[in-house]
Amino acid sequence: MKRIALIAFILGVVLATLAYFAEIYDWVGLQEYLTVGFTGYVLIISAAAYYMSSVLVEWSAESTSWEA
Numbered sequence: 001m002k003r004i005a006l007i008a009f010i011l012g013v014v015l016a017t018l019a020y021f022a023e024i025y026d027w028v029g030l031q032e033y034l035t036v037g038f039t040g041y042v043l044i045i046s047a048a049a050y051y052m053s054s055v056l057v058e059w060s061a062e063s064t065s066w067e068a
Contacts, residue, residue, distance in 0.1 A: 011043055012041065012044035013044060015037060017040075019034055019036055019040065023037075
């Protein structure tokens, strides 16, 4: 699952970058590129949320680290 989240993160960065360049250079069909950029942002946020939640699950499993 971490590999899928990493692929989603990289794909999201690529899509967001494509939308950024489309906005800078005024490419034809700007609205479609902005939709692709929004999809990229969703992928980035989803991958980051998965990684953060997996880290929290791993930290909560380590009971000796916070026991007195």
